[in-house]
Amino acid sequence: MDPHTPTGDWPAPTAPGPLDSTVLVPGSKSLTNRYAVLAALATDASRITRPLVSRDTTLMIDALRSLGTQVIEEEVDDEPSWLIEPLALRGPARIDCGLAGTVMRFLPPVAALADGEVSFDGDPHARNRPMAPVLGALRDLGVELRTEGAEALPFTVVANGSVRGGTVLIDASGSSQFVSALLLAGARFEQGITVVHDGKPLPSLPHIAMTVEVLRDSGVVVDDLDANTWRVEPSEVCPVEVEVEPDLSNAAPFLSAALVAGGSVRVPGWPQFTTQAGDAIRDILDAMGADVSLDRDGLTVSGDGQISAVDLDLHDVGELTPVVAALAALADSPSQLRGIAHLRGHETDRLAALTAELNGLGGKVTETDDGLRIDPAPLHEGVFHTYGDHRMVMAAAVLGLRVPGVVVEDVATVGKTLPTFTRLWGQMLGRRD
Numbered sequence: 001m002d003p004h005t006p007t008g009d010w011p012a013p014t015a016p017g018p019l020d021s022t023v024l025v026p027g028s029k030s031l032t033n034r035y036a037v038l039a040a041l042a043t044d045a046s047r048i049t050r051p052l053v054s055r056d057t058t059l060m061i062d063a064l065r066s067l068g069t070q071v072i073e074e075e076v077d078d079e080p081s082w083l084i085e086p087l088a089l090r091g092p093a094r095i096d097c098g099l100a101g102t103v104m105r106f107l108p109p110v111a112a113l114a115d116g117e118v119s120f121d122g123d124p125h126a127r128n129r130p131m132a133p134v135l136g137a138l139r140d141l142g143v144e145l146r147t148e149g150a151e152a153l154p155f156t157v158v159a160n161g162s163v164r165g166g167t168v169l170i171d172a173s174g175s176s177q178f179v180s181a182l183l184l185a186g187a188r189f190e191q192g193i194t195v196v197h198d199g200k201p202l203p204s205l206p207h208i209a210m211t212v213e214v215l216r217d218s219g220v221v222v223d224d225l226d227a228n229t230w231r232v233e234p235s236e237v238c239p240v241e242v243e244v245e246p247d248l249s250n251a252a253p254f255l256s257a258a259l260v261a262g263g264s265v266r267v268p269g270w271p272q273f274t275t276q277a278g279d280a281i282r283d284i285l286d287a288m289g290a291d292v293s294l295d296r297d298g299l300t301v302s303g304d305g306q307i308s309a310v311d312l313d314l315h316d317v318g319e320l321t322p323v324v325a326a327l328a329a330l331a332d333s334p335s336q337l338r339g340i341a342h343l344r345g346h347e348t349d350r351l352a353a354l355t356a357e358l359n360g361l362g363g364k365v366t367e368t369d370d371g372l373r374i375d376p377a378p379l380h381e382g383v384f385h386t387y388g389d390h391r392m393v394m395a396a397a398v399l400g401l402r403v404p405g406v407v408v409e410d411v412a413t414v415g416k417t418l419p420t421f422t423r424l425w426g427q428m429l430g431r432r433d
């Protein structure tokens, strides 16, 4: 945990006036945890520069260590840098997934390659997050698993050092991570893996594109030409030397601040090309009235305090929902956010949580089958509960810029992906504390 992160309740600061700030956003969670997994499966040591250091990524490297991987955490030029040395994967091991979807979904197929028993558990709410498609697929591939009844955490992978591989049919409409998980480890299965999705449309497709991209960067052959089918050929996984892009979803609350407070916020290092789903924040903020410009120096968002309502399908970018919902609550007319039923299985039921907390501040939010309808209403002070969800903290901070007296309960929960959030937020607002 960042030594500057407050614990307990945090009074969200109001904006002092128009902003003129530059925010250095730490590395992407999704990229960091994919690189870490592939580094553990590779033939030699990998170097990951500017990884995200947060609860989710620490849980990931701790889990890989418990499976036998060596991870050396260093600082190079004041930036974090990891040297990951793959060693034989072995049990017995106990893996704490916390509330991290990437740990609970990506690691069971990796554990299946270990020799010995590997047990998985996490935070109390993690037991409610969907897991069945990954566990069912592993069973179909001949992996022995022990559950406590439900196809969910806690469970144990009884691994014997190899996985046959082959074709699996899954319903991944609940989370793209089910597909990513099987693809990430698939090259190390004897027959590789073919994953076929059958069900309602898959959410978060950019995250699967990211998985395919990092696999190809590691020399793995992936065929993704047919919709809903992915083929990973069996092969070695090559080590990589990579620098992690800033986390574009974590950049969203800072960029949104320019729209709420007026003025400009810049995020240096914004990639020109990326598979990060959070890149969609550029178009979203543009649609909400911001001026958005991307150049070699990074992304700049400028606003004048006016926020336009939107009707958006966020199926691909569910991660952005809490912050976009906060903006919509401050907009000039009703907004509709669609395509995000799967957010009910995220860190918390995000549709219920956003409805309850925005309405608790006087908002007029209605939960729909697949999203939220947000009518503007005058907001007032109050406690914003966060349900262990980092993005609820970020949403509350955005509201607090305009609404005096928003108190964010359990602010440290933001450490899931951004332990430095309150410090960066204060710096953005020109505060010295």
Ligand SMILES: O=C(O)C1=C[C@@H](OP(=O)(O)O)[C@@H](O)[C@H](O)C1
Binding pocket: 029, 030, 031, 101, 102, 174, 175, 176, 177, 180, 203, 204, 207, 318, 319, 342
């Ligand atoms: O693979 C990943 O890194 C992620 C995939 C998405 O999950 P879902 O498909 O469950 O929405 C996203 O919301 C999550 O934050 C990270």
Ligand SMILES: C=C(OP(=O)(O)O)C(=O)O
Binding pocket: 099, 100, 101, 102, 318, 319, 346, 347, 391, 417
């Ligand atoms: C859904 C998210 O996380 P996870 O990787 O735990 O699914 C998120 O970060 O918004």
